[in-house]
Amino acid sequence: VSFGVRLTVAYDGTEFAGFQVQPGQRTVAGALADAAQRVCRHDVTIRGASRTDAGVHAEGQVAAFACERELPATRWLLALNRYLPPDVAVRACEPCAPDYEPRFDALDKTYRYLFHLGSTRDPLLRRNAWHLGRRIVGRVPAPGPGVGVPLALDAMRAACARLEGTHDFRAFRAAADKRENTTRTLQRVALYEGHAGQPALLALEVRGDAFMMNMVRILAGTLVEVGCGRLSPDDVSSLLSARGERRDAGMTAPPHGLTLVAVTLGRLRSVRAPASR
């Protein structure tokens, strides 16, 4: 008999080569498998809801695995956190079906991209926010602490509104992504100033049913081009309606600004184990 375990996982992606296992690389799934194997005493395969890139963080990734040993969820939580390195932690643990597949259970995912608009770089934000310096924005930031980098937030907000809804996002995926179906639905694309009480942090929050390779990072990079006046909200609409190409969209924002905030589950109600939660 085999038992399923579902995890809510947080990690600092800085020192990982992404979520997905890759031979010879330090990955989040690899770290989770190592910890689980110390408890199970057999090989374990970790399945995740989102294949986050190297350097991308998570507050609420969802992962699952099957194990031949049955343990209460709180025991799993304590045991895994004991064996995991400091940059990964299990935040919650529940039983599930042994073949539970988080990817198919995910109704939608929420990502946050953080832009740092300070006039100088900030060592305490360097691992989690993209500092938009002079070279990127092309303008001299206002000196002194606080918000120094000038971005046209109204234009960026207008572009966000154009991105919401169901569109062909083929211009917003890595060239390496070869999927046929490039239509996706974004339920929310919104900007929040002063994230975490810090005036210099601008947060982009994107919630959608499914994402293609680098999609949120290309959305973030394109919005920066809008904020700098190099693209207009109408250009963004054209990219969607005229089925634009990757080269017509903006740059790919660096991975360290991106965090997988949460995964909404519920598609596969039937496969969840009842009881003992």
Next chain:
Amino acid sequence: VSFGVRLTVAYDGTEFAGFQVQPGQRTVAGALADAAQRVCRHDVTIRGASRTDAGVHAEGQVAAFACERELPATRWLLALNRYLPPDVAVRACEPCAPDYEPRFDALDKTYRYLFHLGSTRDPLLRRNAWHLGRRIVGRVPAPGPGVGVPLALDAMRAACARLEGTHDFRAFRAAADKRENTTRTLQRVALYEGHAGQPALLALEVRGDAFMMNMVRILAGTLVEVGCGRLSPDDVSSLLSARGERRDAGMTAPPHGLTLVAVTLGRLRSVRAPASR
């Protein structure tokens, strides 16, 4: 002729052996001196407002040095940030007297200590907040995300009120600190729940005219003992009025939860260079 340069400095203290230069160690003052020397082309001595411990962070440390080369403040800002490592940055730069001593110019300093009260550890907070797990608090935290660790915040707030004002803080300094005068004035000792929009973060803010070795960390550790019921607000009052000893106060909180937020300057108005700011 020699010119003075005053800096507002931010750093992630994780990889530093503290602010003050120590032979053979990686220090913040050492990194600042290296960067300044690449511009000045002569030896430079960095003077700081606060000698932060190894692992302690800063958002607004103040430092100064003398240089035989005159440069506009904005040039200094750009040049130093080019040569500094990613975990230190100069946030602002101003001319000052060549013998300007930030320590003597400081009217008061504000420190923040962050407690993480989540039921599980959080990899994204591990460098900046002290996770109060079961072993420290001695109680089982409530499972699930959010605030899991139970602390008696009312008692902690009452103890904060007792600490404000002018007292003999001899019980709240490292045993190695041998200063004769142990009377200090704390203008503010306050707790803030939900720091940075995160429900699980509790911030202790301490503003005072001067601090002894490990003083804020011992205050933080003592307040945790109050929150756990091992000490009462009256015990804290007794420690102050009865001139208690170090062993009577609480544990020394670890350095990584502590950040030097700001230094208020203004004692030495006369030595500040006017013009060219």
